[in-house]
């Protein structure tokens with residue numbers, strides 16, 4: 496679509512309450528509840544961008560919401576449009592925005608509801624970043640939520656420093672593959688854990704040593720780490736602290752009441768345990784883009800699906816990808 500046509504299309508859509516194509520679900524359930532539908536074009540607020548979505552990617556949070564795993568925690572009605580990762584083109588913005596019509600951008604959507612699997616998505620300017628020419632839309636769609644989680648976990652929660660030793664438990668998935676590379680970019684010794692068929696993949700990301708979680712229990716290891724990043728959410732602080740160095744940090748991605756208690760009770764201890772919740776940030780996307788630009792952050796795509804096959808893409812992530820990210824193309 497050329498710029499005039501896109502502007503015209505959007506103006507008609509927003510002003511007359513027309514609809515766009517979206518993937519949505521009207522009830523909790525398995526991936527079959529996902530279906531194509533006409534959905535109202537989201538309203539863009541001041542300080543926000545409207546993005547024509549060209550690509551997105553699936554994160555475990557998408558199927559966990561869809562299944563209703565968190566219905567008590569975050570109540571909202573139906574229909575719901577899933578997805579938090581967006582790569583696309585700016586089609587509407589404020590005149591004083593640092594973004595302009597036609598910019599290629601990526602974003603980790605800051606709407607609690609998601610909304611990426613649609614023709615248009617909106618987000619605050621502050622959570623978007625320009626995609627460099629050297630980066631494809633598919634790579635840009637793979638980075639936002641998973642890359643931000645990896646960066647914030649290691650930098651903000653783990654207080655990562657050069658020369659430290661870092662263990663990534665769940666190193667071959669969306670978050671883990673970024674975490675291994677980010678920890679290496681800080682000049683750390685990095686050990687990776689995944690299933691044996693991902694040994695070569697984890698080593699190719701730069702990991703110094705590999706553990707197969709089916710063979711090795713890292714909590715019984717003689718090694719000691721400054722940071723244990725439990726991406727998989729399968730480990731527990733009480734066991735992991737045995738392998739933490741003094742002033743070491745255990746970080747988990749798994750939100751739970753127990754985890755919240757762990758965060759509160761262990762923060763004054765010399766070995767802390769924290770649950771992290773990723774926070775959309777344009778600055779963090781720019782840092783990830785910088786690492787990509789200097790060759791320190793590679794993106795591996797497990798598989799790609801068109802938006803119409805979103806159910807298949809969800810099933811792929813839910814049943815466990817080979818490694819890397821599942822990307823959706825609009």
Ligand SMILES: NC(=O)c1ccc[n+]([C@@H]2O[C@H](COP(=O)([O-])OP(=O)(O)OC[C@H]3O[C@@H](n4cnc5c(N)ncnc54)[C@H](OP(=O)(O)O)[C@@H]3O)[C@@H](O)[C@H]2O)c1
Pocket residue numbers: 554555556640641644664665666667668669670671688689690691692693708726727728729747748749750771772773812815816817818819
């Ligand atoms: N709190 C937050 O803000 C936040 C943000 C993002 C993600 N998350 C959560 O983080 C988790 C990981 O996300 P992701 O996108 O990286 O998922 P993913 O792509 O499905 O990757 C899962 C990883 O866990 C590994 N794994 C599976 N079973 C394991 C075990 N028993 N021990 C150690 N590793 C194991 C997998 O290795 P193999 O494939 O080799 O088996 C893979 O490397 C999800 O639960 C997600 O909900 C939370």
